[in-house]
Amino acid sequence: MNQKSNLYRKEKIYGFLFILPPLLGLLIFTLYPMIYSIYGSFTDWDGLGQMNLIGLSNFKDLWTDELFHKALFNTLFMMLGIPIGIVLALLLALGLNRGVPGTTAFRVIYYVPVISSLAAVSIMWNWAYNGDYGLVNQFLDLFGITGPNWMANKYTVKPALIIMAVWKGVGYTMLLYLAALQSVSRSYYEAAELDGANSFKAFWHITWPMVRPVTFFIIVTNIIGGSQIFTEMNIMTPTGGPEYASASVVFYIWQKAFGNFQMGYASAMAVVLGAFIFVVTLIQFRMNEKQSFDVD
Template sequence: MKHKEYMWAYLFVAAPILGFMLFAFIPISYSVYVSFTDYSGYKAPVLNGGDNYVRLINDELFWKTLLNTFYAALGIPIGMALALGFATALNQKIRGIRFFRTIFFLPTISSIIALTLLWKWIFNDTYGLLNYLLQYIGIQGPAWLSSETWAMPAMIIQGVWGGLGINIVLYLAALQGVPSSFYEAAEIDGGNRWDKFRHITIPCISPTTLFVLITSIIGALQDYPRFQIMTEGGPNYSTTTIVYYLFQNAFRYMEMGFASAMAWILGFIILAITVLNFYLSKRWVHYE
């Protein structure tokens, strides 16, 4: 009987492992080899040693796009703070609260293409909604998406809005898991609302904060579709992220070897940041 159960268990486990080997492990392993070659995707790869990595180090545009990526990631703490604030408000027991929770989560399940086009219209400097509202209160709005100064702040605003939904849901679940007895004990000790939030809420939801932080950073460092749609990386590469630059080299210029090398550099950067976050989390994340 046990032998039969083991057989079925191995069969169920084999499916995802086989899928990973075919669709992830093999392509990942092959990309390591390709990163050391001159490969256009049409002809057989030709080994060129570490030329692609040397070229990356000397490529000014690579460093600029990497800096752009981290610049865009500055919206992460803003988005996390807003998500926690909205989640705290949505955690109240008031009439119609489920409706507001649905409204905030709706962008998460909507088409990223549709939402990006909507924001492209909002930021339009001629007939966009944002500049119209600014003009209504006497402020001349900038050319959001065609200005090197304002294009990235506009993308940060859009990115913060787009990531609110899922983070609000995560924080809301964490807030509802905080024992009410903690707050009752704090009230007995004379703690006010700020004391309870700082000494009870924040420590209790710190594991969720760590999860949101890590996933947000990974997502931000791999972000590119909305940049392609809204600005096409412009003006003057001011909104070209490293993944968008990777995409251009791989599929526009057909330099697969160079793009693979870039992907591995980005992978190691993400790994290093993730490991650093887990290491530092020992100081501020509380699991009990």
């Protein structure tokens, strides 16, 4: 008895010791800076001098800051790529799920852009979007279409970035769908076939509901990732693009914090971004709970 409680006490100590590094890491590198960000957002922090509390002034400035509105609009606009990517990825996964020859090869090929360095891929697409000699316009030329100078035109720069993002991410989404499709039992489809349902009906009433949790997961992770988009614009449009048409929120935060040293103001934007992601994640948790309730 005594030995057992001794054992348990030892286990308590070691158990805690083993999780101490990540716990400390979390406190030092995430939670403390997070609280500091919130505090900083109420100050005129410039990284050098004293931090003076200035109330909601930063947030009020955000409300009227045209560049921030543009960055916010651009970031949201580029999320149009999410539904496009989802539809394409699901179609690809449905195709691959039929066991056509070369499935493994297709999976690998579609996944290559996912593992490729975003910086290298951005450099490559920047060249591909070149107005005169780029791959994209030369391809369009085959159909007699004269393409624009994609990255220099304020109307085409965002669609160009969306196309690139879909190209880069579709393999990942496809893979998640493929895994979900493979876990749907064949017997559902056999039953549907017996009932005389055509393949569209089978998709709508069996496949789509069965992969709904994955769809939901993809939407949420894509919104979270999409709201932090940065590398592409930093490389392809270092100044934020024509009329700031390709600057994202994180791009603007980065410019303000490390270019202009308006750290208080940048922190206010970071807090807004964090709050946005917090709400999206919260919705996910709620919906997940609801969904598992549905299944029961």
